[in-house]
Amino acid sequence: xxxxxxxxxxxxxxxxxxxxxxxxxxxxxxxxxxxxxxxxxxxxxxxxxxxxxxxxxxxxxxxxxxxxxxxxxxxxxxxxxxxxxxxxxxxxxxxxxxxxxxxxxxxxxxxxxxxxxxxxxxxxxxxxxxxxxxxxxxxxxxxxxxxxxxxxxxxxxxxxxxxxxxxxxxxxxxxxxxxxxxxxxxxxxxxx
Amino acid sequence: xxxxxxxxxxxxxxxxxxxxxxxxxxxxxxxxxxxxxxxxxxxxxxxxxxxxxxxxxxxxxxxxxxxxxxxxxxxxxxxxxxxxxxxxxxxxxxxxxxxxxxxxxxxxxxxxxxxxxxxxxxxxxxxxxxxxxxxxxxxxxxxxxxxxxxxxxxxxxxxxxxxxxxxxxxxxxxxxxxxxxxxxxxxxxxxxxxxxxxxxxxxxxxxxxxxxxxxxxxxxxxxxxxxxxxxxxxxxxxxxxxxxxxxxxxxxxxxxxxxxxxxxxxxxxxxxxxxxxxxxxxxxxxxxxxxxxxxxxxxxxxxxxxxxxxxxxxxxxxxxxxxxxxxxxxxxxxxxxxxxxxxxxxxxxxxxxxxxxxxxxxxxxxxxxxxxxxxxxxxxx
Numbered sequence: 416x417x418x419x420x421x422x423x424x425x426x427x428x429x430x431x432x433x434x435x436x437x438x439x440x441x442x443x444x445x446x447x448x449x450x451x452x453x454x455x456x457x458x459x460x461x462x463x464x465x466x467x468x469x470x471x472x473x474x475x476x477x478x479x480x481x482x483x484x485x486x487x488x489x490x491x492x493x494x495x496x497x498x499x500x501x502x503x504x505x506x507x508x509x510x511x512x513x514x515x516x517x518x519x520x521x522x523x524x525x526x527x528x529x530x531x532x533x534x535x536x537x538x539x540x541x542x543x544x545x546x547x548x549x550x551x552x553x554x555x556x557x558x559x560x561x562x563x564x565x566x567x568x569x570x571x572x573x574x575x576x577x578x579x580x581x582x583x584x585x586x587x588x589x590x591x592x593x594x595x596x597x598x599x600x601x602x603x604x605x606x607x
Numbered sequence: 608x609x610x611x612x613x614x615x616x617x618x619x620x621x622x623x624x625x626x627x628x629x630x631x632x633x634x635x636x637x638x639x640x641x642x643x644x645x646x647x648x649x650x651x652x653x654x655x656x657x658x659x660x661x662x663x664x665x666x667x668x669x670x671x672x673x674x675x676x677x678x679x680x681x682x683x684x685x686x687x688x689x690x691x692x693x694x695x696x697x698x699x700x701x702x703x704x705x706x707x708x709x710x711x712x713x714x715x716x717x718x719x720x721x722x723x724x725x726x727x728x729x730x731x732x733x734x735x736x737x738x739x740x741x742x743x744x745x746x747x748x749x750x751x752x753x754x755x756x757x758x759x760x761x762x763x764x765x766x767x768x769x770x771x772x773x774x775x776x777x778x779x780x781x782x783x784x785x786x787x788x789x790x791x792x793x794x795x796x797x798x799x800x801x802x803x804x805x806x807x808x809x810x811x812x813x814x815x816x817x818x819x820x821x822x823x824x825x826x827x828x829x830x831x832x833x834x835x836x837x838x839x840x841x842x843x844x845x846x847x848x849x850x851x852x853x854x855x856x857x858x859x860x861x862x863x864x865x866x867x868x869x870x871x872x873x874x875x876x877x878x879x880x881x882x883x884x885x886x887x888x889x890x891x892x893x894x895x896x897x898x899x900x901x902x903x904x905x906x907x908x909x910x911x912x913x914x915x916x917x918x919x920x921x922x923x924x925x926x927x928x929x930x931x932x933x934x935x936x937x938x939x940x941x942x943x944x945x946x947x948x949x950x951x952x953x954x955x956x957x958x959x960x961x962x963x964x965x966x967x968x969x970x971x972x973x974x975x976x977x978x979x980x981x982x983x984x985x986x987x988x
Contacts, residue, residue, distance in 0.1 A: 481886065483770075483886075483887070484886075492742040492744070495742070495743060495744055495984060561737050561742070561743055561746075562737065564743060565733070565734060565737045565743065565746065568730075568733070568743070568747070568980075568983060569730045569733060569734060571979070571983075572729075572730055572733075572976060572979045572980070572983075573726075573727070573730055575833065575834065575975065575979050576723050576726050576972055576975050576976050576979070577720070577723045578833075579723075579829065579830055579833055579834070579975050580719040580720055580722055580723035580968065580971070580972060580975070581719065581720060581723075582829060583716075583719050583826055583829065583830075583971070584716040584717065584718075584719035584720060585716070586825060586829070587712075587713055587716040587719070587818075587822065588716040590818060590821060590825075591713065591714075591716065591812075591814075591818060594815050594817060594818050595812075598815060
């Protein structure tokens with residue numbers, strides 16, 4: 416009896432693994448207009464129109480934030496991610512509070528995005544409904560594991576600093592020795 | 608009543624600007640009364656003050672379509688000097704090169720390694736910034752504060768994370784001003800009285816003119832071939848030094864050491880002050896940057912001292928490990944601290960020339976570290 420149960424469980428597990436990923440991950444519900452707002456934002460960001468994407472933010476956002484607040488951090492972060500290779504919607508949640516904005520009804524839309532430099536990243540878009548105009552963007556952020564790259568930078572950076580300084584020390588020492596010998600020769604000749 | 612809009616109402620609506628004005632006045636006070644890095648902190652404070660007084664338009668950057676005369680002087684300095692062309696920190700490096708005597712470093716090449724060890728603070732704070740949620744470019748800019756090198760901090764941040772440039776630059780210069788407060792406790796913590804009292808012969812060997820001329824040439828070629836993006840900093844630093852050591856362009860060298868560096872300092876520091884409007888600075892991230900910068904500075908000092916201890920242990924001749932603390936490139940303050948503490952421990956000790964070696968090596972080390980960060984992101988520019 417137990418053997419059968421284990422066998423069925425193993426088979427079910429194998430079947431689940433063989434099924435396409437999309438098939439068993441139920442697509443989250445995202446209102447059409449909200450999806451359009453996300454796609455408009457992605458289109459601009461993917462085209463490098465980071466500053467221009469401020470136009471897609473909601474009037475509420477524009478009331479409290481200047482263009483600099485929108486693209487300030489975004490510029491440096493997004494540019495370093497590289498081009499987008501793939502993007503998939505994974506989650507939609509509701510949120511009532513957002514830092515720097517008045518309490519309200521917000522939609523948190525999460526996509527898993529494959530950037531060239533960071534293949535496993537999440538793009539999170541917060542939307543607010545604008546009466547009569549669909550949805551406006553109120554926040555956009557990218558989350559990814561920074562540590563693998565950070566460790567690489569630390570290791571390589573320390574290595575290159577020490578390598579260059581040791582190399583300069585060596586060359587300076589050799590040149591110093593040659594110069595000291597060269598200067599010592601005439602002095603010895605003079606004495607001689 | 609006057610027929611114009613005054614700034615009082617605006618100031619009442621934006622208390623953040625008022626806070627920044629007070630901070631700017633604080634910098635001016637510290638520069639004048641306490642003489643803390645006055646050449647830097649006075650114009651930075653003035654820039655902060657001017658940039659945060661409302662309705663002046665001083666920070667309006669030049670832009671296509673803007674009516675003639677509408678761009679503000681600080682906006683012009685910021686745009687062309689710091690954000691777009693970033694020429695100001697490079698010219699400062701040129702002047703620093705003309706002012707620097709690399710003789711103590713050439714006489715004692717071991718100092719290069721101490722200059723490298725003191726850069727450990729940069730990478731530790733970089734890791735701290737990543738932990739606190741800064742993105743990688745911002746983390747590079749925060750880490751570089753630990754190099755205790757203003758122009759490198761400004762140049763690197765201007766290219767990688769211009770949004771936090773004002774605060775990283777101010778942190779770098781403020782901490783340089785506070786070397787006498789930050790470094791001694793760390794040195795004391797890591798060395799014994801006996802170690803601090805180690806006597807070293809005051810004189811280093813005499814360095815020939817040929818060596819001094821050759822040094823900026825081969826150092827430029829090696830560093831730039833290995834890290835091409837460090838060229839704007841290292842190239843100009845060593846070019847300035849070549850002008851100085853060649854002895855054939857005295858007028859140019861004098862100009863670089865005096866008029867040029869003074870003019871650029873005014874423009875650069877005013878620009879740094881102006882890059883700190885209240886809405887960009889008054890947030891929790893600023894406190895984190897200040898904390899990480901301080902940690903970078905402290906860890907850099909510790910890294911230098913610890914390697915100094917290793918060298919002291921390996922060296923055949925007496926070697927005072929405190930010298931390592933001068934590896935942070937706060938020239939010449941760090942070297943002076945070592946000299947002062949050395950004399951406190953042993954009145955016969957004159958460590959200044961020994962400490963100047965790692966001190967100027969630190970300038971090269973931090974420029975190399977900054978250049979590596981820029982090269983890492985190089986393909987994005």
